[in-house]
Amino acid sequence: MKRLLITLIAVTAFTTASFSQTKALQPATIKTPNDHCEESKKRLTTYLDRYDGVQYLNINFRKGQIQVKYLTDRTDIEQIKTAIANAGYDADDVPANEESYKRLPKTCKKAEDGGGHPKPRPEVVPQPAQ
Numbered sequence: 001m002k003r004l005l006i007t008l009i010a011v012t013a014f015t016t017a018s019f020s021q022t023k024a025l026q027p028a029t030i031k032t033p034n035d036h037c038e039e040s041k042k043r044l045t046t047y048l049d050r051y052d053g054v055q056y057l058n059i060n061f062r063k064g065q066i067q068v069k070y071l072t073d074r075t076d077i078e079q080i081k082t083a084i085a086n087a088g089y090d091a092d093d094v095p096a097n098e099e100s101y102k103r104l105p106k107t108c109k110k111a112e113d114g115g116g117h118p119k120p121r122p123e124v125v126p127q128p129a130q
Contacts, residue, residue, distance in 0.1 A: 024072045025055060030081060032089050033064050034096070034110045040089065043108070047087045051075060066091075 035044065041059045044066065048054055053074030058067040068080060084091035088100035088108070106114065 025069050026072050026077070027056075027067070027069045028077050028080070030066045030068065030077075030084065030091050031064060032059075032066055032084060032091055034108070035059065035061050035064055035066070035089050037061060037107045039105060040108045043104075044084065044087060044089065048080070048083060051080065051083055054080065 032040075032044075035041070038061065041061050044059055045057060048057055048068070053071040054068060055071060056067070056069035060067070066084070070077075070080060078094075081091040081094040085094045086097050086100055088096050088102075088104045090096050101109070
């Protein structure tokens with residue numbers, strides 16, 4: 001009986017210790033208005049995968065936003081925004097690094113700087129003869 005009680009106490013202690021070491025995973029959504037092409041998505045994924053603490057990354061270039069989950073003991077949201085800005089993209093209230101922005105391909109730049117994808121031409125539908 002004593003053996004069972006000691007084993008139960010030991011298992012409880014190990015379980016409690018293992019749960020106390022679980023790190024907090026924080027979700028965040030960051031607006032990136034000049035991220036609007038597949039090339040931007042590749043660049044940002046490559047750049048942010050290098051950062052320790054970033055556990056999940058979903059880049060939606062059509063909406064211009066990045067969903068990220070990170071470990072709070074290894075990084076914070078400001079470091080992630082700074083990393084995005086250093087890659088050449090605006091991140092919420094952090095403006096893009098000028099030198100990095102200049103090195104981006106034309107399709108990754110803002111429309112006012114001559115970037116973005118060309119707008120598709122509207123299809124001309126022939127009218128039926130009457």
